[in-house]
Amino acid sequence: MENRPLILVVNDDGYEARGLEAMVSIAKEFGEVVVVAPDQVRSAMGHAITMNVPLHVTHYKTVDGVQYWRTNGTPVDCVKLGQKVVLRGRQVDLVLSGINHGSNSSVSVIYSGTMGAAIEASFDTAAIGLSVQDYSPNADFTAAVHYGKKIVKAVLEKGLPPHVCLNVNVPKIPFEEIKGMKITRQTEGYWYEDMEKRVDPYGREYYWLTGHLVDTDHAEGSCEWALHHNYISIQPVHYDLTAYHAMNDVKYLEDVQ
Amino acid sequence: MENRPLILVVNDDGYEARGLEAMVSIAKEFGEVVVVAPDQVRSAMGHAITMNVPLHVTHYKTVDGVQYWRTNGTPVDCVKLGQKVVLRGRQVDLVLSGINHGSNSSVSVIYSGTMGAAIEASFDTAAIGLSVQDYSPNADFTAAVHYGKKIVKAVLEKGLPPHVCLNVNVPKIPFEEIKGMKITRQTEGYWYEDMEKRVDPYGREYYWLTGHLVDTDHAEGSCEWALHHNYISIQPVHYDLTAYHAMNDVKYLEDVQ
Numbered sequence: 390m391e392n393r394p395l396i397l398v399v400n401d402d403g404y405e406a407r408g409l410e411a412m413v414s415i416a417k418e419f420g421e422v423v424v425v426a427p428d429q430v431r432s433a434m435g436h437a438i439t440m441n442v443p444l445h446v447t448h449y450k451t452v453d454g455v456q457y458w459r460t461n462g463t464p465v466d467c468v469k470l471g472q473k474v475v476l477r478g479r480q481v482d483l484v485l486s487g488i489n490h491g492s493n494s495s496v497s498v499i500y501s502g503t504m505g506a507a508i509e510a511s512f513d514t515a516a517i518g519l520s521v522q523d524y525s526p527n528a529d530f531t532a533a534v535h536y537g538k539k540i541v542k543a544v545l546e547k548g549l550p551p552h553v554c555l556n557v558n559v560p561k562i563p564f565e566e567i568k569g570m571k572i573t574r575q576t577e578g579y580w581y582e583d584m585e586k587r588v589d590p591y592g593r594e595y596y597w598l599t600g601h602l603v604d605t606d607h608a609e610g611s612c613e614w615a616l617h618h619n620y621i622s623i624q625p626v627h628y629d630l631t632a633y634h635a636m637n638d639v640k641y642l643e644d645v646q
Numbered sequence: 647m648e649n650r651p652l653i654l655v656v657n658d659d660g661y662e663a664r665g666l667e668a669m670v671s672i673a674k675e676f677g678e679v680v681v682v683a684p685d686q687v688r689s690a691m692g693h694a695i696t697m698n699v700p701l702h703v704t705h706y707k708t709v710d711g712v713q714y715w716r717t718n719g720t721p722v723d724c725v726k727l728g729q730k731v732v733l734r735g736r737q738v739d740l741v742l743s744g745i746n747h748g749s750n751s752s753v754s755v756i757y758s759g760t761m762g763a764a765i766e767a768s769f770d771t772a773a774i775g776l777s778v779q780d781y782s783p784n785a786d787f788t789a790a791v792h793y794g795k796k797i798v799k800a801v802l803e804k805g806l807p808p809h810v811c812l813n814v815n816v817p818k819i820p821f822e823e824i825k826g827m828k829i830t831r832q833t834e835g836y837w838y839e840d841m842e843k844r845v846d847p848y849g850r851e852y853y854w855l856t857g858h859l860v861d862t863d864h865a866e867g868s869c870e871w872a873l874h875h876n877y878i879s880i881q882p883v884h885y886d887l888t889a890y891h892a893m894n895d896v897k898y899l900e901d902v903q
Contacts, residue, residue: 574886623900626889
């Protein structure tokens with residue numbers, strides 16, 4: 390047991406992703422670090438959990454005092470397994486999710502396993518999801534690590550509001566061009582999907598889900614605005630999906646006969 | 647082509663679930679119906695999509711003019727495949743998701759494949775997720791079908807606000823005790839998880855994810871309040887996860903040096 394903060398690191402790109410090591414390099418500066426990562430790529434798993442198969446979680450290495458575990462579970466399962474099994478209920482001070490290879494700005498946040506894990510953690514601890522706007526396995530994490538450390542330091546000192554986590558996205562520009570950090574709201578938009586049709590060697594049709602993000606909102610204050618203007622976007626995120634603005638609009642349903 | 651509304655029915659309990667047939671019985675009264683369901687149980691998949699394996703979607707029967715398709719995809723994939731592949735881009739008028747065996751009230755909404763599909767659909771059409779407070783494969787859908795028809799009729803007539811879908815939950819009480827329908831907000835709470843540890847025949851430890859919902863909020867107007875007071879809960883849901891109430895609280899991060 391140490392007096393340093395206890396930091397749980399998880400991701401959705403899997404235990405071999407370079408972004409995971411980049412996140413560990415941030416976490417190690419501030420506390421005792423335990424890693425629980427998926428044993429394969431589990432991107433775009435949203436808030437999925439595993440109920441139909443049993444979960445395994447295996448310690449596979451310890452390096453510089455950092456324990457590394459991997460699991461067949463989803464990113465959200467990594468948080469649950471980390472808290473309940475690996476750490477046996479010890480109170481975690483901070484959960485760090487990522488660093489994700491690829492942006493989780495705009496509506497990507499709802500598909501994101503990285504953010505699913507951060508949201509799960511926010512039920513009882515501070516949590517930050519950190520992503521870079523670059524899907525490459527060899528994405529450059531220099532800026533994400535630099536600003537990530539600033540954010541982690543500040544959050545450990547000042548905390549986050551209850552049940553609120555951060556969705557941090559770093560633009561793909563040279564480090565020295567980054568102007569700073571902006572608190573943002575989610576950009577309005579959607580994923581335009583194509584289903585790319587192919588035929589397998591046995592004559593059966595199948596589809597690859599592909600697509601691109603369409604932003605319908607370019608206003609100042611949105612996460613995409615920040616990224617396009619060379620800022621790091623910090624979106625505070627919560628798990629209340631209620632459309633409060635629409636409650637009166639659907640009130641007519643109470644009177645339906 | 648018909649002039650009746652085009653209704654896409656999806657679920658997360660899979661193509662063999664009784665709840666799916668109950669939903670089809672609602673949809674058939676109002677329009678042309680196409681079903682796209684997972685080929686296995688895909689509960690608790692949240693907003694997961696499938697990017698790492700190819701998707702198949704297969705027509706397996708047509709009954710009374712209703713086309714039934716099944717897929718290896720998630721509930722959200724069912725919506726995308728329905729729109730893009732099965733219906734080849736025809737504009738859907740309404741997506742119905744469920745009827746789910748089990749409640750999607752309180753924070754269950756963020757784990758729910760049923761609601762993941764409804765939220766996905768809400769990007770460009772009206773959508774309703776319908777669930778009963780009973781996980782049994784033989785759950786009683788009488789009340790859900792009765793009130794579901796009222797809701798579908800009203801929504802087809804009056805519409806929903808853009809990008810807002812409905813999370814409808816039906817209490818597990820005798821039909822005649824239901825007092826009506828209430829527009830609600832998401833109940834504050836969390837899932838308390840246990841990881842039930844077992845040892846396989848080869849001596850390896852594994853875990854089953856189990857747990858129960860803990861509501862920390864019993865105030866009037868919440869979805870759990872409505873269910874406990876014998877009302878059907880109708881929560882308007884959107885996909886903007888921004889914690890607007892917390893934006894000022896985290897503004898300090900913009901000034902971190």
